[in-house]
Amino acid sequence: MYSLREVNPMLRGIRVSPQWALQRHSEQITALLQQGEQKPFKEVIDISSGDSHRTGIKPISFVRQVLSVCLYPELLHNDTLPVDVRQRAQRLLGECDGGSVGSYTDSCGLPHVQRSVAEFITGRDGGVPSYPHNIFISAGSQIALKVMLKLLVRGKGVSQMGVLTPQPCPHTLPMLLEEVGAVLVPYQLSEEQGWALEPGELHRALTASRGHCRPRALYICSLHLMQGSSLLGALNDIITISPYCPFPSLTGHVQSRKSIEWVIQFAAEERLFLLVNEVYQDCVYGEGMEFMSYKRVLFEMGQQYSEMVELASFHSISNGIIGECGLRAGYMELVNVDPAVMVFAETLLCTDISAPVTGQIALEIMVNPPRPGDPSHSKYTQEILTNRITLAQNAQRAWEFLIGLPGVSCQPVTGGIFIYPRLSLPPEAVEQARSDGLEADVLYSQSLLDEEGVCVGAGCEHGQREDKYHIRLCVLTPSATLEKVLACLGSFHLHFLDQFSQYA
């Protein structure tokens, strides 16, 4: 009956990750609760993804005030709004065609936002220059990453493009590689070494890929834990250090400068394009740690590298402290990329038309916040600080709680917004999951959701090795919410272990 019975053969392998299935199930439970169905819990708490507003982290007032004025410029005359809010809104409206956020922008974003991002990066990187024409604004970092993957992809069979990809990796990445027709070449992070990238691992992964595909790019996200780091002095640091503080990750761990240098040397030797996810750059809270961008390290390694290694760095308004996932905006900075290739990047962004203007405005504020002396500076700084303290305290609290549970281990966390504990599950639970056609950490997460109304991420979706089970929790959430989650998780966990040991 259908003429479109079978989709594009290239896409047949694409699958929604277990994360989406869990979240869909979580929404169904919420709908049942709203219809009055009785459950052992009154609401579902979903801390599976990096969506901090979902569980109650408040938006940053200045961001929202400026946006409300930009959308409804009558508010320019509203004296109850701080004057710098109205000035910023007026300035930003002046950058929009026709003074309306309803107009299209260039496909790479508003030139003013590109300039603000370039200034922010230059400041962050101790003066290593950034230029507006290298900044591409997109509707989130994923869109820009897709553009670069599309430009890099080519070949079939043994010459099909491969992308060296960390395990664990962001859950959206395997699907994206499948969509563009690239081969995922896994490299392992060593959990026992605090999620370190061990020096020989990239080389091993590259060698193992020979005969299967041709790696052309290296994706970096979740890496090395610095030696001797701890959270003990984190709060003092937060108050005194710059807001831009080594390289945080999916697993809550931060890459050392030495490790970044190894990666850059490897990329240079193997002529790999570096795709660097730096979306957690404002979420580093380990003692004495500062965020260090790949670009800065690259430039400090001398001309041999700084003029040769091609790099795309991604950042967004979604995953950081401001947590504006729903507004959809991010940027990509291209370094050492052939100008002809940059034209293609812009052209591909054109087919998506342009990033939403409301997101672009939030991005501009994130990179160019109120300055000392501005009426909103104190409140803005306080709100950001409050979120950062919540994050750091929650991470410590969650870590301490989790390592106290039987069968749970967890590496210390120093950055990012997630904690990624490992579960030693009873063989009976693993067997049960197998007979249900599930990974054991999905079974665990589903049971936790059904019994306690708590939705966590399952480690399998991050591409971890078989027989290693993890769950992922977003700790950028109100402390009271975290306490509820930990209480539920604690009692569920004991019950889960108990239930399966009964079968043993």
Place this chain on the structure above:
Amino acid sequence: MYSLREVNPMLRGIRVSPQWALQRHSEQITALLQQGEQKPFKEVIDISSGDSHRTGIKPISFVRQVLSVCLYPELLHNDTLPVDVRQRAQRLLGECDGGSVGSYTDSCGLPHVQRSVAEFITGRDGGVPSYPHNIFISAGSQIALKVMLKLLVRGKGVSQMGVLTPQPCPHTLPMLLEEVGAVLVPYQLSEEQGWALEPGELHRALTASRGHCRPRALYICSLHLMQGSSLLGALNDIITISPYCPFPSLTGHVQSRKSIEWVIQFAAEERLFLLVNEVYQDCVYGEGMEFMSYKRVLFEMGQQYSEMVELASFHSISNGIIGECGLRAGYMELVNVDPAVMVFAETLLCTDISAPVTGQIALEIMVNPPRPGDPSHSKYTQEILTNRITLAQNAQRAWEFLIGLPGVSCQPVTGGIFIYPRLSLPPEAVEQARSDGLEADVLYSQSLLDEEGVCVGAGCEHGQREDKYHIRLCVLTPSATLEKVLACLGSFHLHFLDQFSQYA
């Protein structure tokens, strides 16, 4: 030096359309004016694209008021905002996770917005049912179209997927087909017959494509002019008819029901997937005309068609009367599509994460405006009506002016937001353009921009036949702006003809 010297071979043919080059040039001129450079004009007026806010059409207050409250919920307590604004905002915030527009939504959009769209379509189509699970919310209609093209595409050489595409077509479409790897199979609209689609043309185009590719889809956008239609009674109609009023287009012409039936029969016979661009559905103003959706006609043609022809219909907040291009949202309704294919559509939307929530909110209001009795009903209706009257009057005014110019012909317009006059250019101008490596209508548009500061679209980018030159003007603009444009265009046109006849 570069490892990424050559981009993906599949993408090498992709080019930015001349429209973007013109708009970039237009922005450069604006920047020079702002730096104090002297020009014969004080500002650039860009009516090349369907971006009505850019030239001064005002946003609809209710849309913006609700958005400002959703972004800054403190405004829920602001008594100067109408109560239905605050109620709507509260309702919509209740649909967002954590009550924040900063949270991610499902990749197909907020379920509440899907339900509102389905109710709107059911009402519009006289009760032909629409279901929320067939509605896919995306960041603009282009994104959803790209998803469907990606699912349809396959094959190489003579079996590569072809898409029957009208000439003229939207300027973004050729680039999109190139990106996904589909072959553009052109079918011609007959300008002499008022941009009618002549019955045998689809068959001719399909036959001509054999041996080159395998057409699997038919894209519809710009079609037939109804017999005897005129604008004379348009204003009265606007005041009395429903806001949802045959099928308007890129060229300002509206397809008859009979023509829609032919297209559906052809699609059924040839098993083509119908991709229907209905983004101008609220911009039909020809006398006695009402918008008629492809879906409604399909369902009224009986089971033989209504249960068989696969169709995707696209609509957005950008191109209609509300003109919210910058907020980026639209929807796609799938009809008769295999449920397994719909799962893939959702999965592909997942890789873009989700549509911006601010755009989704504007979409919800567009399809579910204030009702009679609501405090904002009168103002909302008046603002929409004002824009529609401006559009209808401008279209008539521009048409009358353009047909009065030597060497210009123009079919009457009855819908959409553009007028698409044809230029008979002197052979010397055509020769000059050729020696400059340009299409003659691009030369014309560039000269108009340089001399008068008026930016119009060049017809070549819509894929018109060689030696037929057109320009495209958006007439959804304030009447005073249109008058300036026409005055500049009139004097430039005479000068342009004069200049080239001197060389003859």
